[in-house]
Amino acid sequence: MKSQKIKILIVDDDPYIRQLVSVNVETAGYETASVGGGKEALDIINKNPPDLMILDVMMPEMDGWEICKIVRDNPKFENLKIVMLTAKDAQRDKMIGKHILNADEYITKPFEIDDLLSALTKLLEKK
């Protein structure tokens, strides 16, 4: 990620979702990178922190909740925005994501791409 564009990291073990999101997010003018798991995500975040991360909750080995906590516990990444994606019980997961683990936004699958893009615009305008 070498340009001045806003950098967004997409973390989802579903390659279809990664492709769908990255194509639409790039069309909206952002620069993206995609990974399929938490360990790769943390590698990228530590070496070259993005401005925002779209983070799936349900992933094998390391789930989105864990990645969210790791990022939120590290003051180096206090400006990194997190948007969580989940297909689980919406109300409970929204409480966990937004109010317990302090993600910035929470979107339930299946989602409308426009809703995702609106959330990105809203969060990144505050930068």
Next chain:
Amino acid sequence: MAKNTELNDSFEFPGIPISPGIAIGPVFCFKQIDLEATQKFKFPVENMSLEMNRFKAAIQKSRDQLNLLQKNVETTGKKEVAQIFEAQSFLLQDDFFLEKIKSTILEHENNAEYVLAHEIEALNRTFVSMKNEILKTKSLDIQDVYYRLLRNLLEIDHVRLSSIRQIKEPIILVAEKLLPSDLTLLDKEKLLGIVMEEGSSVSHVAIISKSLGIPSLTQVLGIGSMARSNSLMIVDAFEGKAILHPSKEQLAVYKQKQEKSVHPSLPQPKRQKCQTQDGIRIKLEANVGSLQDVKEGFQNGAEGIGLLRSELFYMSQSKVPSLQEEYDFYKKVLKMSKGRPVTIRLLDVGADKSPATLNIPNEESPQLGTKGIRYLLNNTDLFLKHLRSILRAGQISTIKILLPFVSLPLEVDQVHKILNSLCEEEGLDRGNFKLGMMIEIPSVLFSLSSFIEKIDFFSIGTNDLVQYLFAASRENGKLEEYRKASLPILLGIIEHIISLSAKNDKEVTVCGELASNPILASLLVGAGVKCLSVQPNAIPLIRNEIIGKSLEELKSLSKEFIHTHHPQEILNALQAGRNKNG
């Protein structure tokens, strides 16, 4: 506290040492998962049967986790710590509490997290409003268990480990508050030190910190908001301070101190006697509450057990121990002591320090209430059983009996009568049992000569003596300055006690936390103290401090300290001298 406001400037924070030592390393800021949202968000329950099953599954998972935790801790030999988690496991078997949650879920058709979170909040309010320090610290155990239950309901308990797992190098753990199970998340090898903003020095967290032998501080106000992960910190759990962003000079000084201080877990090269450079013997004994403490004390060269806190044994049991169970415990202690002297303090319990099993009622001012010997004399059955177990154990090897919280000579007279009667019943020679008393209540200081005839030895409990003399609660970290300022007066009082006792050939031991500080211990020796009873891991440090000086030198320092109006300056100078001479 902070001398300037630049983020990377050196900041010094005072605190209360829990476990002595020096640590230097990067900070890791531990953050609890904030579950407050569970009180605010209420979700309708569509399927009550599924919700109940979810609740039961979370209870079972929590119990399994605690059982595993207890077993893992037991394999490290830390039985006292394992018992903390065993007791936590019992909380999850409290049918009354769990049934209350279940019936509230059914009645209001609210989700389990919401109901549980409100019950926890109600419990916390009950404990926090109490003045009893032991009950307040018990609330931390309850929080620990029920937060585990909440995390399991939300299926995010595994998240707690996530940040910790990222730690590759040893760190100093900094937190606003720690719960007992938090300290089990990290391998001991990665833990250089522990610094907390909140927490009593008698809490279970404190017990675990001490058992780990890791330099630890509590009541370090402001550290939670100032420290950042990866910042460098020095933890001085001798003097009671944490230094954030230390300067190069401070680092150099503390690295030298660290090299000079003997690590408690290292074996002592030989059982070096503790004597001053001019040949005056100073007896070093250990303060203990468990078999692990006894083991550690003797490993570190203790010449005896100067204070066995029998109430800690009671507090570690899930029911009031029987005479046989109590006898078995003392028997084990005596066998480990191999003929070295053992002083057992009778149960020092009361409303401010009470094993749950004794059901001691709350009192208005528990620290001034029915505690220590007053409690025992008011509860004869328990007293007789307790004393009988000690007397029977005394047939294995010599035991000295120490009376807690004595304020009147009459109390000692009453104990003599009971002791004489029990020895006669048991067919024991009364002369085999020396009887001593704690000096911790100021009234004793004004009537010392009345007590001298009645007892064989004194033990000065500096923690409570300072508290009662200077009206400064030992648990209140904000009064640390008062306690420090009181030291010259206290030392003068101790000098007087020693002088009078010596004339009457009575031994005096100092067993309070003061004695576990090397510099203060050497001042005590200068004031005439010949026997110190300290935390096991402080023994090598005290020995090193004393053998480096002559008694004449210590007398002179002590005299200067007693008459000073600026005790901190003298302490700083002594500390600087230690650093220079090594």
